[in-house]
Amino acid sequence: MSSQSQKLNLAIIPGDGIGEEIVEQGVRVLDHVLGHALSGAVTTDKTYFNLGAKRYHETGDVLPDDEFEQLKTFDAILLGAVGDPSVESGILERGILLKLRFGFDHYVNLRPSKYYPGVKSPLKNPDGIDFVVVREGTEGLYCGNGGSFRYGTPHEIANEVSINTAFGIERVMRFAFQQAMKRRKKLTLVHKHNVLVHAGHLYRRTMERLNREEFPEVTCDYAHVDAATIYLVQDPQRYDVIVTDNLFGDILTDEAGAVTGGIGLSASGNINPEGAFPSIFEPVHGSAPDIAGKGIADPTATILSVAMMLEHLELPDAAQAIYDAVERDMAARAKDPGLAKRSTEQIGQAICDLIA
Ligand code: IPM
Ligand code: MG
Numbered sequence: 001m002s003s004q005s006q007k008l009n010l011a012i013i014p015g016d017g018i019g020e021e022i023v024e025q026g027v028r029v030l031d032h033v034l035g036h037a038l039s040g041a042v043t044t045d046k047t048y049f050n051l052g053a054k055r056y057h058e059t060g061d062v063l064p065d066d067e068f069e070q071l072k073t074f075d076a077i078l079l080g081a082v083g084d085p086s087v088e089s090g091i092l093e094r095g096i097l098l099k100l101r102f103g104f105d106h107y108v109n110l111r112p113s114k115y116y117p118g119v120k121s122p123l124k125n126p127d128g129i130d131f132v133v134v135r136e137g138t139e140g141l142y143c144g145n146g147g148s149f150r151y152g153t154p155h156e157i158a159n160e161v162s163i164n165t166a167f168g169i170e171r172v173m174r175f176a177f178q179q180a181m182k183r184r185k186k187l188t189l190v191h192k193h194n195v196l197v198h199a200g201h202l203y204r205r206t207m208e209r210l211n212r213e214e215f216p217e218v219t220c221d222y223a224h225v226d227a228a229t230i231y232l233v234q235d236p237q238r239y240d241v242i243v244t245d246n247l248f249g250d251i252l253t254d255e256a257g258a259v260t261g262g263i264g265l266s267a268s269g270n271i272n273p274e275g276a277f278p279s280i281f282e283p284v285h286g287s288a289p290d291i292a293g294k295g296i297a298d299p300t301a302t303i304l305s306v307a308m309m310l311e312h313l314e315l316p317d318a319a320q321a322i323y324d325a326v327e328r329d330m331a332a333r334a335k336d337p338g339l340a341k342r343s344t345e346q347i348g349q350a351i352c353d354l355i356a
Contacts, residue, residue, distance in 0.1 A: 008044045008313060011074040011278070016052040016092070017287025018297035018344075019080025025299035025348030026078060026306045029322060032352040033310070037321035047074070051096050053084035062095035068103060076309050077280040080302065081287035094144065101137050104277035106270035107168065108175050109135035109246075110308070111253040111284060113236075116327055118334020119261035123233065129260055131239035132183070134176040135249025137270055139168045140199075142246045164199040164245070169206045175273055176243035177215040185218050186240035187211075190228045190248055199245065207243070228252060232259055257284055264297075267304035269312060281309040295343045300326060303351055325354035 012027065014020040027046065034042050049071070055061055071077060082097045083089075100106070115121065115129035139162075146159040180187040189207050193200025204222065211220045223231060225248045231238060232255050244252060257266035266284035283301030291297055307322035329351050333339045342350065 006042045008042060009073070009075045010044050010046050011049055011071055011077040012046050013049045013051050013077060013079045013082075013096075015080040015082045015096075015287065016054075016084045017081050017289045017292040019052070019082075019287055021293075021295060021344045022283065022297050022299040022302040023078060023080040025344055025351075026302035028348050029303045029325075029351055029355070030078075030306045030310075033306075033318045033321050033355050036355050037318050038315070042315060042318070052082060052092060053087050056087055056092065062091065063099055068099070071100070072104070072277055074278045076278050076313055078302075078306065078309060079280050079282040081283070081285070083287045085289055098142065098144075100280060101270050102143075104270075104280070105272050106137045106277075106279065107139075107172050108269075108271040108273055109137040109249060110179075110269045110271055111135060111249070111256065112267065112308075113253070113256035113260050115260045116265070116330035118331050119265070121259060121261045123236070123259050126236075126259060126261070129236045131236070131256070132179055132241055133249055133253050133256060134172060134179060134241060134243045135253060136168065136172045136243075136245050138246075139163050139165060140246035162196075162199060162245075162247075164202055166202060166206070169203055170210070173203070173206050173210055173243060174214070176241055177210055177218055180218045180241040181215065184240040187218050187220050188228075188239055188242050189220070189222045190225050190242055190244040190252065191222070192225050192248075193222075194224060203243075203245070225252070229255060232256060253284055262298075263301070265300050265304070267301050267308050269305070269308045271312065279309075279312055281305040281312070295345060297344050299344050299348050300329075300351075303348070321355050322351070325351045328354045 012023060014023040034044065049067060051063055082092050084092065111133045113129060113131050115126045141160055141162045143163045145161040145163055149157040176187055189203055191200040191203050193204055207220055211218060236259055254263060257263035263285040268282055268284050270280040272279055283305055285301055288297060303322060304326060307319040310319040
């Protein structure tokens with residue numbers, strides 16, 4: 001390898017439902033941007049993993065240990081979607097997606113929310129919405145810390161215990177502050193510390209301490225999660241960086257996607273900032289089984305996830321080329337409503353065409 005060329009070793013998990021179609025376009029834009037914006041200075045090696053409902057039905061495998069180990073060796077992972085109505089809820093989600101998020105210590109779940117002019121939003125004034133949610137990814141109610149007793153009887157007891165550690169909160173909070181420093185220097189903690197007095201105040205105290213000791217330039221504030229759902233609809237422009245726990249982040253980022261014109265445009269990264277494990281980039285939307293195989297799913301969220309992946313891999317120019325192309329495609333859609341009827345493939349092609 002010459003000093004000028006770099007090879008990215010990528011794992012691709014198309015997964016379920018529309019996963020395959022959208023990932024195909026994500027990969028297409030990836031190859032295109034590396035060939036054009038970077039003139040081929042960076043190339044990729046891609047290894048596809050067959051995980052999801054189909055494999056589960058055929059073999060009973062969810063995510064075998066050897067593949068879990070193999071996945072650790074990549075520079076990054078691109079994932080389409082996981083989950084299918086033919087498999088009992090929780091098996092694939094916990095067995096693939098959450099196993100990877102927890103096993104690869106993805107303590108940051110980064111979910112940007114940006115309004116592209118011209119996109120149809122349910123809000124009267126969506127102009128200028130531009131914030132990121134830093135969702136904690138390895139703790140909270142997602143830990144699977146619970147159980148059922150007297151299962152199936154009228155006296156059944158079901159526990160799901162939320163885990164929140166000082167260590168886990170501090171590291172995600174520091175990442176959120178660092179994001180704020182690169183942006184408009186505003187950080188909002190969303191929690192529910194008037195009720196969840198243990199976890200909520202640990203989050204609050206951690207934010208206040210880091211603000212004082214490490215990031216005095218950042219302006220911090222706080223919203224209870226119920227109020228935050230209102231602000232996201234009435235005044236989302238107020239937000240720059242939101243930091244929150246795993247479950248609140250799950251809920252808020254669906255709403256954040258909706259207000260900027262649809263979850264079909266929302267990208268995300270499950271990130272291990274230290275690079276101890278590969279990070280996973282995926283659209284926020286799910287597998288959309290109702291439209292799977294029809295070639296009509298919008299691949300934009302996946303394409304934006306590819307851009308986030310390139311940013312994470314320290315290829316900001318390539319990432320920016322994708323962001324610019326998507327922005328121009330959105331502007332074109334706004335001018336010509338007929339473009340909304342394009343196929344998955346046509347949108348992928350159009351975005352490639354917009355990359356010089
Ligand atoms: C998401 C999804 C997942 C989550 C599911 C599929 C496990 O809703 O990525 O937001 O709850 O985190
Ligand atoms: Mg979700």
